[in-house]
Amino acid sequence: MDKLVNVYFYGKRYQVPEDLTIMNAMEYAGYRLVRGCGCRHGFCGACATIYRIKGKNELKTCLACQTQVEEGMYVASLPFFPTDKRTYEIEKIRPEEQIMMQLYPEIYSCIGCNACTKACTQNLNVMQYIAYAQRGEFEKCAEESFDCVGCGICSARCPAGISHPMVGLLARRLTGKYIAPKAGHLEKRVEEINHGDYDELIEKIMNRPVEEMRELYNNREIEK
Numbered sequence: 001m002d003k004l005v006n007v008y009f010y011g012k013r014y015q016v017p018e019d020l021t022i023m024n025a026m027e028y029a030g031y032r033l034v035r036g037c038g039c040r041h042g043f044c045g046a047c048a049t050i051y052r053i054k055g056k057n058e059l060k061t062c063l064a065c066q067t068q069v070e071e072g073m074y075v076a077s078l079p080f081f082p083t084d085k086r087t088y089e090i091e092k093i094r095p096e097e098q099i100m101m102q103l104y105p106e107i108y109s110c111i112g113c114n115a116c117t118k119a120c121t122q123n124l125n126v127m128q129y130i131a132y133a134q135r136g137e138f139e140k141c142a143e144e145s146f147d148c149v150g151c152g153i154c155s156a157r158c159p160a161g162i163s164h165p166m167v168g169l170l171a172r173r174l175t176g177k178y179i180a181p182k183a184g185h186l187e188k189r190v191e192e193i194n195h196g197d198y199d200e201l202i203e204k205i206m207n208r209p210v211e212e213m214r215e216l217y218n219n220r221e222i223e224k
Contacts, residue, residue: 005017005071005072007022007029007071007074008074008075009025009031009075009076010075011074018068019068021064021068022062022064023064036048036077036078042066043149044149045152046151047065048061048063048121048156049067050076052074054071054074061120063149078156083165086104095138095174095179100133100136100167100170104162104163104167107133110134110160113159115158116155116162120153121151122148122149124148126154129141129164129171139171141167141175142168142172142174152165
């Protein structure tokens with residue numbers, strides 16, 4: 001039998017196998033997860049969670065689908081809250097320093113507390129990419145924020161009210177639209193797809209067994 005550990009979900013104690021993730025442990029304990037769960041593999045950021053270990057004061061943040069339960073873990077899921085995404089048309093803005101001042105002026109109120117970086121579930125240097133955004137270094141901001149899953153924990157911990165994921169997203173969009181070199185082969189492939197050149201191939205692929213598709217994916221040739 002698996003070793004059991006004591007965990008607390010919303011203040012109630014449960015004994016669950018120690019090798020489960022927080023998300024699986026909650027389901028093991030009888031919770032039916034309808035919200036706060038999506039991809040279950042750390043990509044969607046839906047299961048933002050805070051926890052504390054009994055006897056320790058540090059409050060930690062994580063994604064419930066990635067984090068294994070520990071003895072004496074007190075867990076609470078963060079309710080969904082929307083980050084403050086400003087409205088803009090990418091065709092009408094340019095990668096100029098003042099665009100951040102216009103759309104996300106609160107980034108200039110950053111006090112350098114680094115709470116955002118400490119809270120990040122992806123271990124990103126969040127405060128650094130906000131500093132790049134302040135200076136109009138959009139390409140650096142885009143690269144530093146590239147692995148952001150938009151869970152919003154950084155924003156929840158920010159005393160300046162910065163919507164870090166949205167700042168990073170704007171930097172990546174500006175970089176992709178105006179700064180990064182155009183991928184000529186990609187434009188050509190899109191034209192071919194729109195022309196229907198791959199319709200028959202796509203149909204054949206869709207009719208293949210799932211296991212065969214996994215094998216093809218795992219052994220695909222990856223562009224360097």
